[in-house]
Amino acid sequence: MVQADLLVQIVIFGILTGGVYALIAMGLSLIFGVMDVVNFAHGAYLMLAMYSSYFAWSILGIDPFLSILLVAPTFFVFGVISERLVIHPIIDEPDFAQIFATVGLIWVFENTAHYFWGADPRGISSGYGGVTVLGVTVQEVRVYGFVIAVLAAVGMYFLLEKTKIGLAIRATAQDKDAAKLMGMSSEKVYMITFGLGIGLVGIAGPVVATIFSTTPTVGANYVLLAFVVVVLGGLGNVFGVLWAGILIGIVDAMVAFYYEPTLSAPVYYVIFIAVLVFRAMGYIGEDGSIITRIKSAATGSGEA
Amino acid sequence: MSTQVDDSTGLVSRIVRTVGTPKVYLSLVVLLLSLAIPVTFSSYISHIFILVFITGIGAVAWNIIGGFGGQFSLGNAVFYGLGAYSTAILVTDYGTGVIVATAVGVFLSVLAAVIIGFPTFKLSGHYFALATIAVVEGLFYLARFFGDLTGGSQGFTFIAPPWLSSLMLDKVAAFYIFLSFFVLAILISVWVRYSRLGYYLLAIREDQDAASALGVNTTRYKIYGFVLSAAMTAFAGSMHAAYTTFLSPGAAFSLDLSILYALIALVGGLGTIAGPIVGTLFMVPIQQYVTTVLGGNLGSLAYVGYGLLLILVIIYAPEGIVNRLSAVGGWITDVFPEVSPDAED
Numbered sequence: 001m002v003q004a005d006l007l008v009q010i011v012i013f014g015i016l017t018g019g020v021y022a023l024i025a026m027g028l029s030l031i032f033g034v035m036d037v038v039n040f041a042h043g044a045y046l047m048l049a050m051y052s053s054y055f056a057w058s059i060l061g062i063d064p065f066l067s068i069l070l071v072a073p074t075f076f077v078f079g080v081i082s083e084r085l086v087i088h089p090i091i092d093e094p095d096f097a098q099i100f101a102t103v104g105l106i107w108v109f110e111n112t113a114h115y116f117w118g119a120d121p122r123g124i125s126s127g128y129g130g131v132t133v134l135g136v137t138v139q140e141v142r143v144y145g146f147v148i149a150v151l152a153a154v155g156m157y158f159l160l161e162k163t164k165i166g167l168a169i170r171a172t173a174q175d176k177d178a179a180k181l182m183g184m185s186s187e188k189v190y191m192i193t194f195g196l197g198i199g200l201v202g203i204a205g206p207v208v209a210t211i212f213s214t215t216p217t218v219g220a221n222y223v224l225l226a227f228v229v230v231v232l233g234g235l236g237n238v239f240g241v242l243w244a245g246i247l248i249g250i251v252d253a254m255v256a257f258y259y260e261p262t263l264s265a266p267v268y269y270v271i272f273i274a275v276l277v278f279r280a281m282g283y284i285g286e287d288g289s290i291i292t293r294i295k296s297a298a299t300g301s302g303e304a
Numbered sequence: 305m306s307t308q309v310d311d312s313t314g315l316v317s318r319i320v321r322t323v324g325t326p327k328v329y330l331s332l333v334v335l336l337l338s339l340a341i342p343v344t345f346s347s348y349i350s351h352i353f354i355l356v357f358i359t360g361i362g363a364v365a366w367n368i369i370g371g372f373g374g375q376f377s378l379g380n381a382v383f384y385g386l387g388a389y390s391t392a393i394l395v396t397d398y399g400t401g402v403i404v405a406t407a408v409g410v411f412l413s414v415l416a417a418v419i420i421g422f423p424t425f426k427l428s429g430h431y432f433a434l435a436t437i438a439v440v441e442g443l444f445y446l447a448r449f450f451g452d453l454t455g456g457s458q459g460f461t462f463i464a465p466p467w468l469s470s471l472m473l474d475k476v477a478a479f480y481i482f483l484s485f486f487v488l489a490i491l492i493s494v495w496v497r498y499s500r501l502g503y504y505l506l507a508i509r510e511d512q513d514a515a516s517a518l519g520v521n522t523t524r525y526k527i528y529g530f531v532l533s534a535a536m537t538a539f540a541g542s543m544h545a546a547y548t549t550f551l552s553p554g555a556a557f558s559l560d561l562s563i564l565y566a567l568i569a570l571v572g573g574l575g576t577i578a579g580p581i582v583g584t585l586f587m588v589p590i591q592q593y594v595t596t597v598l599g600g601n602l603g604s605l606a607y608v609g610y611g612l613l614l615i616l617v618i619i620y621a622p623e624g625i626v627n628r629l630s631a632v633g634g635w636i637t638d639v640f641p642e643v644s645p646d647a648e649d
Contacts, residue, residue: 107611111604269438
C-alpha cells in the first residue's frame with residue numbers, strides 16, 4: 001500500500017539527494033565529455049575536497065558552505081596541476097592507460113589520506129538543523145546542497161555558452177583538430193577543462209561532507225554513482241546531469257525505502273548498463289542524453 | 305617471426321616447432337628447479353608462491369580476453385567470486401563433492417560470461433570497462449543482500465572435507481597442486497594464442513571493423529574468449545576458496561581484484577604470453593609484503609609509492625616488463641614464442 005504523503009516525502013528526499021549526486025557528477029561529465037578522459041580518480045578527488053572542508057571547519061572554524069569559496073579555487077589549481085603531470089602525457093594513449101593512470105591517482109590520494117588522517121570517519125557538525133519543504137521536514141544541509149547543485153549547473157551553463165573559454169571548450173569537444181586549426185590550443189583547453197572539472201569537485205566536496213562522513217575510501221562510494229549519472233545525463237550536458245542525478249536520487253530513495261537499501265546500487269547499475277547498451281545500439285542519439293531523447297519523443301520531434 | 309607462425313600447417317608441426325626451441329628446454333629446467341622450492345624454503349615462501357599461482361591463473365585468464373582480445377574487462381572478479389562462492393556454498397551447505405561443486409562454479413561463470421558478454425561487447429573502450437565494473441559492484445551488493453546464502457558481510461567459512469583441508473594445510477602438496485594448475489593455465493594460454501581463436505582475438509584487438517569486414521564474427525569470438533577467461537577465473541576462485549577457506553563479498557566480488565588482474569598483465573606485458581606470468585611473479589610478492597609485513601601506516605605509505613610507480617609505468621613504460629627490458633624480455637619472448645603486440649601482422 002503506497003501512502004501518498006509518504007511517497008511525497010521519499011520523492012522530495014530523493015530529489016534533494018539526487019541534486020548532490022548531480023553535483024558530484026558534473027565535473028566528471030565535463031572532463032569525460034570534452035577530453036574523453038575517464039577519470040576514475042574522481043571519487044578520490046572528492047574525498048580530498050571533503051577532508052579540505054572538514055579541516056577548514058574543524059581547525060579554522062569556517063562554515064562548510066563558505067569553505068567552498070576556498071576549496072573550489074584550490075581544487076581548480078589542483079586539477080590543472082594534475083592534468084599537466086598525469087593526464088597530459090597519456091591523453092593520446094589507448095584507453096587502458098587512462099584507466100590505470102587514474103587508478104594510480106586513487107591509490108596515491110587514498111593512502112596519503114590514510115597515512116595522515118587515519119581511517120576514522122569524520123563528520124562536520126555544522127549546527128544546521130531541519131527545515132520544512134512542501135510540508136516535509138528534511139535536513140537543512142540537503143536543501144542547501146541541492147541549491148548549490150542547481151547554481152553550479154547554471155553557472156557551468158553560462159560559462160560554457162556565454163564565454164570565450166566556454167566556446168573554446170565546446171569547439172574542442174566537438175572537433176579537436178578543427179578547433180586547433182582555428183587557433184585554439186587544445187592543450188590549454190584541456191588544462192582548463194580538467195581544472196574546471198576538479199573545481200566542481202571542490203564545490204561538491206564540502207556539500208557532501210556536511211551530509212555524509214568522510215573517510216579515506218569514501219570516494220569509491222561515489223565514483224560509479226557519478227558515472228551512472230553521467231551516462232544517463234549525457235556527456236558535458238550540465239542540465240542533463242542535473243536531471244539524471246535527481247532521477248537516480250529518487251530511484252535510490254524509493255528502492256531503499258520500499259525494498260532494501262543494499263539493493264539500490266544494483267538497481268541503478270542495471271539502469272546504467274541498459275542505457276549504455278541501448279545507446280551503443282543506436283536507440284539513443286549520439287550526443288543526446290536519455291532525457292533529451294524522452295523529451296523529443298514526447299514532442300514528436302524525435303529522430304529514428 | 306610472424307611468417308614463421310603463419311605458415312604453420314598442422315597441430316603436430318606447430319607443437320614441435322614451439323617445443324623444439326632450446327629456450328623452451330631452458331624454461332622446462334626453470335620449472336623443474338621450481339619444484340625444489342617447497343622443500344628448500346620455508347612454508348611461508350611456499351604460501352606466497354601458492355598465492356602467486358592462484359592469482360596468476362586469473363591474470364593469465366584475463367590476458368586472453370583483455371590482452372589478446374583488447375577487451376578491457378574490469379569485471380573478471382565476478383567469475384572469481386562466482387567460482388569461490390558456488391564451491392564453498394555447495395560443499396559446506398549441501399555436501400556436494402568438491403569436483404562437482406567446482407564444475408558448477410565454472411559452469412555458472414560461463415553462463416554469466418555469456419549473459420554479460422552479449423550486451424556489453426557492443427560497447428567500445430571506456431564504456432565496456434565501465435559496464436563490467438558495474439557488474440562487479442552490483443554482484444558485490446547482491447552477495448551482501450543474499451546474506452542467508454552467502455553469509456553477507458559477516459563472511460562465509462568454507463568447511464572443506466577433511467582430505468581437502470589436510471591437503472591444503474600441507475604447503476608442500478598445495479604448492480605442487482597449484483603449480484600444476486598454473487602451468488595448465490599457461491598451456492591453455494599458449495594454445496589459445498596460436499589457435500584460430502587467438503588470431504581472431506588479435507585481429508579484433510588491432511582493428512575490429514577490419515576483422516569484421518574480413519568475415520570474422522567478432523561478437524562470437526569475443527564471447528568465446530570471455531567464456532574461456534571466465535571458466536579459468538572461476539576455477540581460480542574455487543581453488544582460492546579451498547585454500548583460504550574464508551570468503552566475503554568485498555574480497556570475492558572485488559573491483560580491486562579485477563584491476564589487479566589487468567594490472568598484472570599490463571606490468572608484465574599486455575597481450576603477451578609471458579606478460580601475466582612475469583607480472584604475477586613481480587606484483588603478488590610485493591603486494592603481500594606491503595599488506596602483511598608493512599601494514600598500517602607504513603603500508604599506506606608504501607601504497608602511495610605503488611600508485612606513483614603505476615603512474616610512472618603508464619607514462620614511461622606502458623609496454624610492460626616483457627617488452628621493455630628487451631634483453632630479458634627478448635629472452636622470455638623467445639622462450640614463449642610470441643608476436644609482439646604492436647607487430648603489424
